[in-house]
Amino acid sequence: MAALLNKEIRDLLADPASVKVLATVDEAGLPHVVVRQSLQVGDDGNLLYTELLESSRTNKNLVRSIWYDKQVSIAIQGPQGQSYQIRGVPVKTHITGPLFQKHYTEVRRKLGDVDLAAVWIIEPLEVINENFAVRKAEEEKNHPFLKHLDRLAQH
Amino acid sequence: MSLALVKKRETELSLSEVVEKYPDVPRLIALKIDAQRRGVHYTERALKTVDDTVQMRSPYLFGSRDGEIKPLPESILLRDGTSILTDPTPLEQNPYLVDLVDGRLALVDGDETVEFIELWPKPLYYDKQTSSGIPMSHIVSARPQRLNIFQSSYCHFWADKKECRFCDIVNHTKQQKNELGVPSRLKPQDVSETIREALKEPGRFTGMCLTAGSVLKGEQIFDHEVDFYIETLQAIGENFTTKKFPSQLISSAFNEKQLARLYEQTGLMSYTSDLEVLGEKLFNWICPGKAESVGYQEWKQRLIRAVDIFGRGNVGTGLVGGVELAQPSGFTNEQDALASTLEEAESLAAHGVTTVYIVWVPRPGSYFRDQQNPSLEYFVQLARGLHNLRVKYGLGVDFDDYRHCGNHPDTDLSRLI
Numbered sequence: 001m002a003a004l005l006n007k008e009i010r011d012l013l014a015d016p017a018s019v020k021v022l023a024t025v026d027e028a029g030l031p032h033v034v035v036r037q038s039l040q041v042g043d044d045g046n047l048l049y050t051e052l053l054e055s056s057r058t059n060k061n062l063v064r065s066i067w068y069d070k071q072v073s074i075a076i077q078g079p080q081g082q083s084y085q086i087r088g089v090p091v092k093t094h095i096t097g098p099l100f101q102k103h104y105t106e107v108r109r110k111l112g113d114v115d116l117a118a119v120w121i122i123e124p125l126e127v128i129n130e131n132f133a134v135r136k137a138e139e140e141k142n143h144p145f146l147k148h149l150d151r152l153a154q155h
Numbered sequence: 156m157s158l159a160l161v162k163k164r165e166t167e168l169s170l171s172e173v174v175e176k177y178p179d180v181p182r183l184i185a186l187k188i189d190a191q192r193r194g195v196h197y198t199e200r201a202l203k204t205v206d207d208t209v210q211m212r213s214p215y216l217f218g219s220r221d222g223e224i225k226p227l228p229e230s231i232l233l234r235d236g237t238s239i240l241t242d243p244t245p246l247e248q249n250p251y252l253v254d255l256v257d258g259r260l261a262l263v264d265g266d267e268t269v270e271f272i273e274l275w276p277k278p279l280y281y282d283k284q285t286s287s288g289i290p291m292s293h294i295v296s297a298r299p300q301r302l303n304i305f306q307s308s309y310c311h312f313w314a315d316k317k318e319c320r321f322c323d324i325v326n327h328t329k330q331q332k333n334e335l336g337v338p339s340r341l342k343p344q345d346v347s348e349t350i351r352e353a354l355k356e357p358g359r360f361t362g363m364c365l366t367a368g369s370v371l372k373g374e375q376i377f378d379h380e381v382d383f384y385i386e387t388l389q390a391i392g393e394n395f396t397t398k399k400f401p402s403q404l405i406s407s408a409f410n411e412k413q414l415a416r417l418y419e420q421t422g423l424m425s426y427t428s429d430l431e432v433l434g435e436k437l438f439n440w441i442c443p444g445k446a447e448s449v450g451y452q453e454w455k456q457r458l459i460r461a462v463d464i465f466g467r468g469n470v471g472t473g474l475v476g477g478v479e480l481a482q483p484s485g486f487t488n489e490q491d492a493l494a495s496t497l498e499e500a501e502s503l504a505a506h507g508v509t510t511v512y513i514v515w516v517p518r519p520g521s522y523f524r525d526q527q528n529p530s531l532e533y534f535v536q537l538a539r540g541l542h543n544l545r546v547k548y549g550l551g552v553d554f555d556d557y558r559h560c561g562n563h564p565d566t567d568l569s570r571l572i
Contacts, residue, residue: 027571054558063570066235067181093236095558096299096359097276104358116358118236 002046003124009076009084010041017079022049024061024072032057038107039074047074047088047122050103054117062120066090072122075130083130092121164249167530170269180535180568186270187239188534188564190231190251190262191514194220194244197227198254210277213296213303218323220244222519228253231262231272238275238299238561242516275299278359280352287342291349294341295363300558302353302363306341306387310368312444319431319442321475323520324368343390351394362559363391366405369444376448380406381413388421399424403554405473408449408457414464425554426465428458429473433499433510440484455503462507468551472503473563476512476537477529489533497540504548510541511555511563534564541565546572 005013012018020039024032036058042048051059065072066089074086094100095118104116129135139146170189174182205211210229212219219225219242231239231253244250252263253272262269276299281292296303312318313325353360365387370380384404392400404417405427417423432441435451445454461470479485479492486492500510514534517526542565545552553559557567 060571063235067183092234095236096232097273101356101358108357 003086003127005041005045005047005086005124005127008082009086009127012076012078012082012084013039013041013047015078019077021075022058022072023075024058024065025070026057026061027064032061034058039076042121044121046091047086047124049120049122050107051117051120052107052111052114054115056117059117062090062093062118066093071125074122081131083132085128085130086124087126087128088122088124090120091123094119094121168532170264170531173532173535176532177535177539180539183233183235183237183270184538184564184567185531185535186262187233187237187567188514188538189531190239191241191516191564192528192531192534194242194248194250194516195231195253195262196244196246196250198252200255201253201260202227204255204260205274208276210275210281210297213292218326218518218520220248220516220518228274230275231260232275232299233270233272236299237557237567239272240298240562278353279356280349283352285345285348287345289345291352294345294349295353297353297360298561300359300361301560302350302360304341304346304363304365304387304391305367306346306365306383307367307370308339310444311371312369312448315444317444317447318522319445319475320481320522321431321441321478321515321517322522323518326520341387343387346387347390347393350391354394362401362403362554364403364405364560369407369448371448375410375413377407377409377413381409381416385417385420388417388423392422395422398422401554401559403427403559405429408445408454409461410457411460411464414457414461418464424465425469425471426461427471427473427555428454428461429475430454430458431473431475432479433474433496434479437479437485441478441481458503458508459506467507468509469554470507471509471511471552471555474510474512475515476534477515478523480529480533481523481526489529492529493533493536493540496537497544500541501544501547504544504550507548507550509545509550509552509555511552511560511566512537512541513562514564538565538568542568545569 020036022034022036022039026032036049038050040048053059064070069089071087071089076084100119103119107114107116168176170185174185205228211226212229221243225243227243230241233239253260254263256263256268259271260273261271278297283291285291285294308324310318310324365384370377372379384406400422402423403425404423408428414426430438432438438451439446458470458472479496480489503510515528517523517528552566552569555563555566556569560566
């Protein structure tokens with residue numbers, strides 16, 4: 001079932017100062033990770049990724065994912081250290097049509113003489129809060145054994 | 156559907172069974188093959204959703220399954236960007252339905268909604284005419300990312316009744332000329348104007364394909380055919396800033412001198428000459444004109460020599476996949492047919508020639524009109540076999556892949572290479 005991307009995540013994805021990373025896997029299960037600032041939220045609430053290179057490993061892995069229902073992962077880090085992971089599955093590839101042409105024109109306006117291989121639509125399935133403060137509080141609450149004793153010692 | 160066909164289909168594996176048996180062929184590609192094999196029928200409520208942004212059926216070399224020319228959507232797109240070129244098919248032949256399900260178009264089989272689909276968008280140039288007053292869609296037809304230039308729809312093998320047995324090109328040419336006014340021979344100027352207009356639409360096209368029937372005339376056989384292609388390609392080339400442009404020619408088997416002329420005098424980047432069926436005995440039966448004019452072995456040699464001119468990964472041959480099982484002289488067993496076809500395809504791959512296939516659909520205007528095409532399982536095995544040969548021999552097929560053609564289930568798999 002699709003996960004909802006809340007306002008904070010949408011804002012992070014739209015913020016040019018955020019770092020966005022897309023992780024896919026190949027046929028052997030080996031991860032392939034790339035920084036991709038073009039990741040954004042589409043009008044339908046799904047993630048949208050513009051792939052410029054038909055021959056890229058990411059593109060091939062995305063094809064494999066849509067063919068075999070494999071998940072991909074997106075990591076976002078905001079300028080104030082906010083950190084989220086979104087797991088999702090590619091559900092559609094646009095290689096023609098108005099959405100494709102809109103992004104084709106846009107990437108060429110921004111980047112010059114480049115091509116656009118596809119516009120990928122990724123349905124988010126799970127959002128994981130990777131903020132350190134949140135994760136630390138979770139661990140201390142749920143796993144009280146997982147700490148070094150000297151942190152608790154009387155000095 | 157005839158009783159014999161019903162009984163045959165009942166013994167074949169279903170789509171889901173084939174997908175389970177061959178997990179390395181994705182379900183969407185197996186579905187594409189099945190939709191091509193069986194055809195589609197658009198329901199009335201599906202057709203009510205079609206507006207003028209949709210590409211309707213354009214002039215084409217070959218006729219449709221029902222022998223009619225009707226204003227129906229050209230074809231369909233799956234959610235992964237795969238094109239399915241397929242014909243409107245009479246209901247009695249058990250096609251997939253294209254129906255409206257929950258407000259969306261879908262491929263439906265019986266009670267099952269198999270997959271949601273979209274229709275091809277119409278390119279902007281389709282609404283324009285050339286300066287000579289011909290609709291541009293009659294000069295150059297479109298696929299989602301490819302331009303088709305069918306510059307002459309007459310094949311001279313038909314003159315001596317030596318046409319390829321699966322082909323209906325001449326009968327369909329007459330029908331298109333009579334019913335639509337499609338010119339049977341294109342003028343290079345019209346082609347150039349249309350290409351110029353097509354290129355104005357950003358991001359729409361990645362390649363073009365020229366093809367036509369065989370022309371035997373000339374000092375050497377096919378010289379006039381070569382002359383016509385050179386003239387047309389040079390006219391097209393006026394629209395590009397580079398000498399070479401992504402392009403494919405599917406033609407008769409030209410000799411080295413002819414191929415060199417094409418390569419040196421035009422912007423052409425790849426060359427395909429269809430053997431149609433692999434194996435000399437079947438070639439002689441199914442393609443009598445090609446057999447008599449050039450012969451199977453020499454056709455293969457011309458393909459191999461083309462690699463020296465166009466480069467490895469830029470030369471191919473096309474098959475009408477499944478026609479090797481046509482009766483009475485074809486294989487009677489699908490496994491034997493597959494083994495033989497792949498063995499021959501491997502001999503070509505070893506020399507840098509890639510083999511691709513289209514799904515054979517017996518057409519009413521062809522000699523083989525009463526034949527039956529093979530099972531889905533056969534076509535799936537053929538797709539993976541040809542794909543695996545490309546992997547084994549390191550053969551790219553960019554010039555004939557899902558964007559630059561979209562009609563070969565085997566090259567759809569090359570998206571993973």
